[in-house]
Amino acid sequence: MKAFYQDFQLGILGGGQLGRMLIQSCVNFDVFTAVLDPAADAACRHLASRFTQGSLTDFDTVYRFGKTVDQLTIEIENVNVEALFQLEREGLLVTPQPRVIEIIQDKRRQKQFYRDQGIPTADFVLVDGLADIARHTGFLPAFNKLGKGGYDGGGVRRLDTAADVGRGFDKPGLLEKAIDFDREISVIAARSASGEVAIFPPVECVFDPRYHLVDYLLSPSSAPATVLAKAEAVARQVVERFALVGLLAVEMFVTRDGEVLVNEVAPRPHNSGHQTLCANQVSQYEQHLRAILDLPLGDTALKSPSAMVNLLGAEGCSGDVYYEGLGAALAIPGVNLVLYGKKQTRPQRKMGHVTILDTDLSRLAAKVEQVKRTIRVASRTAG
Amino acid sequence: MKAFYQDFQLGILGGGQLGRMLIQSCVNFDVFTAVLDPAADAACRHLASRFTQGSLTDFDTVYRFGKTVDQLTIEIENVNVEALFQLEREGLLVTPQPRVIEIIQDKRRQKQFYRDQGIPTADFVLVDGLADIARHTGFLPAFNKLGKGGYDGGGVRRLDTAADVGRGFDKPGLLEKAIDFDREISVIAARSASGEVAIFPPVECVFDPRYHLVDYLLSPSSAPATVLAKAEAVARQVVERFALVGLLAVEMFVTRDGEVLVNEVAPRPHNSGHQTLCANQVSQYEQHLRAILDLPLGDTALKSPSAMVNLLGAEGCSGDVYYEGLGAALAIPGVNLVLYGKKQTRPQRKMGHVTILDTDLSRLAAKVEQVKRTIRVASRTAG
Numbered sequence: 001m002k003a004f005y006q007d008f009q010l011g012i013l014g015g016g017q018l019g020r021m022l023i024q025s026c027v028n029f030d031v032f033t034a035v036l037d038p039a040a041d042a043a044c045r046h047l048a049s050r051f052t053q054g055s056l057t058d059f060d061t062v063y064r065f066g067k068t069v070d071q072l073t074i075e076i077e078n079v080n081v082e083a084l085f086q087l088e089r090e091g092l093l094v095t096p097q098p099r100v101i102e103i104i105q106d107k108r109r110q111k112q113f114y115r116d117q118g119i120p121t122a123d124f125v126l127v128d129g130l131a132d133i134a135r136h137t138g139f140l141p142a143f144n145k146l147g148k149g150g151y152d153g154g155g156v157r158r159l160d161t162a163a164d165v166g167r168g169f170d171k172p173g174l175l176e177k178a179i180d181f182d183r184e185i186s187v188i189a190a191r192s193a194s195g196e197v198a199i200f201p202p203v204e205c206v207f208d209p210r211y212h213l214v215d216y217l218l219s220p221s222s223a224p225a226t227v228l229a230k231a232e233a234v235a236r237q238v239v240e241r242f243a244l245v246g247l248l249a250v251e252m253f254v255t256r257d258g259e260v261l262v263n264e265v266a267p268r269p270h271n272s273g274h275q276t277l278c279a280n281q282v283s284q285y286e287q288h289l290r291a292i293l294d295l296p297l298g299d300t301a302l303k304s305p306s307a308m309v310n311l312l313g314a315e316g317c318s319g320d321v322y323y324e325g326l327g328a329a330l331a332i333p334g335v336n337l338v339l340y341g342k343k344q345t346r347p348q349r350k351m352g353h354v355t356i357l358d359t360d361l362s363r364l365a366a367k368v369e370q371v372k373r374t375i376r377v378a379s380r381t382a383g
Numbered sequence: 384m385k386a387f388y389q390d391f392q393l394g395i396l397g398g399g400q401l402g403r404m405l406i407q408s409c410v411n412f413d414v415f416t417a418v419l420d421p422a423a424d425a426a427c428r429h430l431a432s433r434f435t436q437g438s439l440t441d442f443d444t445v446y447r448f449g450k451t452v453d454q455l456t457i458e459i460e461n462v463n464v465e466a467l468f469q470l471e472r473e474g475l476l477v478t479p480q481p482r483v484i485e486i487i488q489d490k491r492r493q494k495q496f497y498r499d500q501g502i503p504t505a506d507f508v509l510v511d512g513l514a515d516i517a518r519h520t521g522f523l524p525a526f527n528k529l530g531k532g533g534y535d536g537g538g539v540r541r542l543d544t545a546a547d548v549g550r551g552f553d554k555p556g557l558l559e560k561a562i563d564f565d566r567e568i569s570v571i572a573a574r575s576a577s578g579e580v581a582i583f584p585p586v587e588c589v590f591d592p593r594y595h596l597v598d599y600l601l602s603p604s605s606a607p608a609t610v611l612a613k614a615e616a617v618a619r620q621v622v623e624r625f626a627l628v629g630l631l632a633v634e635m636f637v638t639r640d641g642e643v644l645v646n647e648v649a650p651r652p653h654n655s656g657h658q659t660l661c662a663n664q665v666s667q668y669e670q671h672l673r674a675i676l677d678l679p680l681g682d683t684a685l686k687s688p689s690a691m692v693n694l695l696g697a698e699g700c701s702g703d704v705y706y707e708g709l710g711a712a713l714a715i716p717g718v719n720l721v722l723y724g725k726k727q728t729r730p731q732r733k734m735g736h737v738t739i740l741d742t743d744l745s746r747l748a749a750k751v752e753q754v755k756r757t758i759r760v761a762s763r764t765a766g
Contacts, residue, residue, distance in 0.1 A: 020410075024407060024410065027403075027407065027430060027724070028720060028721045028722065029720065029722060030722035030723070030724045030735075046432055047410060047430075049429055281716075281717060281740065290713065295709075295710050295713050296710065296711075296713050296714035298713070299716045299717060303686045303687060303740075304686060326678075327678050327679065328679075330673065330678050330679050330681070331679035333664075333682045334664060334682060337411060337412065338411045339411065339412060339413035340413070341410070341413045352413075357664065357686075
């Protein structure tokens, strides 16, 4: 196992919280990590064995970084894929594979892939821009999604009627039928280079009915067993059709008649898998590492039901972070706190998360409310 | 909570595996760590926010290091306690407290403390050296323990009869009655500055009957409930009588008639608590951190029964470490691997550990055998 030799270096593109938690698994396996990230104060900066500040989308920067490591992985998919192809051609092991990242980076190609492979997904048409959208008003209501570059929720707009066409993107994208879904679930699949596949139990996004915002992630999902089995089968289908090496988070809609439709995927550890750190036999981070190092995959079984709450920067607070209420929150039995080491907060920035373990689901929901009321991600100057 | 301000620095005396796992908890709480250790290649070197190479037993080195941090803790008790007293007098928060470390460093004072406080422990007499031992041959069979400096098992010799006296230590120490014990258990207690106490479920050292060596640690102990309750009560008594702030590992003998006797204690995370990382609601490392930062203590309840196997350097292997069989071991369901990042192996050196989770105790024992047969801590040159 080459990874267990001392001179092995795993490169990670991206140095945010997902990379940070991945590095924590690398520490347990004594795997040397080298991280590339544009931010001088990246969450991984002080945890990586070696940190390089630089652009993830610049060919030369990614290529040069890749030449210094023995294997390359990602914690964000918005990276220069041409550099990854070049590195792969020159013999570097890049996992997940550039061809998979390239498809996933472009929502048009991603959707077309699902259609070609017979993977259930909401109906769609490809559009080149506003004029094209205007020709497809019969397809509305729909979501107009940008093909490329629509990260962090910025590349999606809902168009209900012909009157909304002007609010669409005048760039290559797609129109995706608005689905009247019952719930949103996420399934994390892993596939190793040897082709072994393991699927984490589906988790569910529980929405706050007052604000239509994700309130917390519930593991396992409360959907009927038939739906969960279908979701796991679809996740397996997607990861196998991609023949991906690594982790694939598959976000899905469950329709009112119990059908499962793939929404989007991410070829890396994912926000919907944080709870695996304490609630599952293996964490998604260690699983990613096992998959890319071609080790046997871990047991995905639950240790306990759990709820995961993101700690987001409070409205009106920017600057040096200060966490209010952590002590009080830690007094709640079953609370597991993970802060991401980001020094600067701003409204809605993901600064950490709390996973709550409890076998009683109503008590779990009550504890979620209690945690959300108790912790506030403030800025020091405001405190 | 001062610890959650960005300029707070927690100093840790000692940079071995216990410090390394403590730092992993500090990472989750975003607590800045500064480590002092004499070894240039200490396990913590690359994980600590700041690493200082230096002696732990030299007054000036410890004192100067202490002046650079906001709070000081330990991962090894063989440190210069006079420097800790001086730092405390100058206002530094030192946890555990120097007065507790000072008692525990000297086995004579430690035993006398148990006697004075009515804590059950094996009968003993203090001896000044060989001549004094010769005056107490009626007390044999007994263990002659050095008062100070007997670390890593080097300070204990068994004396069975008067003929053995010459094999004793000619230094201040004690004679401790040899106990005909049924089993050895360990209980980890935590006490916060506010006086909150929490006790981890007792774990048991399972010995290999062929070699009389510790084979693995079983959690929870299989001792009768009455014995376990007694052990937890004794651990609580010890940590409260010390009024210690932090973690206290209490090693105990269980006699054949079900009595519990304190053997030794360690005021820090302990080898017998590694399994808490994946098998308990809170880990001993996070619990230590919660205790010394005066946060509410975590829930010590089990998530699962477990067995913990130390990975020791193989006989005949020294130099650059190479782990044989890790891949095969990771294929066993429930195996959790933690390597300590030590670059050099030598026979019997603690290089990592494996915790196995399984609800079935006979399957757990079988998996222990399997792990021990599978993993070999070799050296690269030999491989």
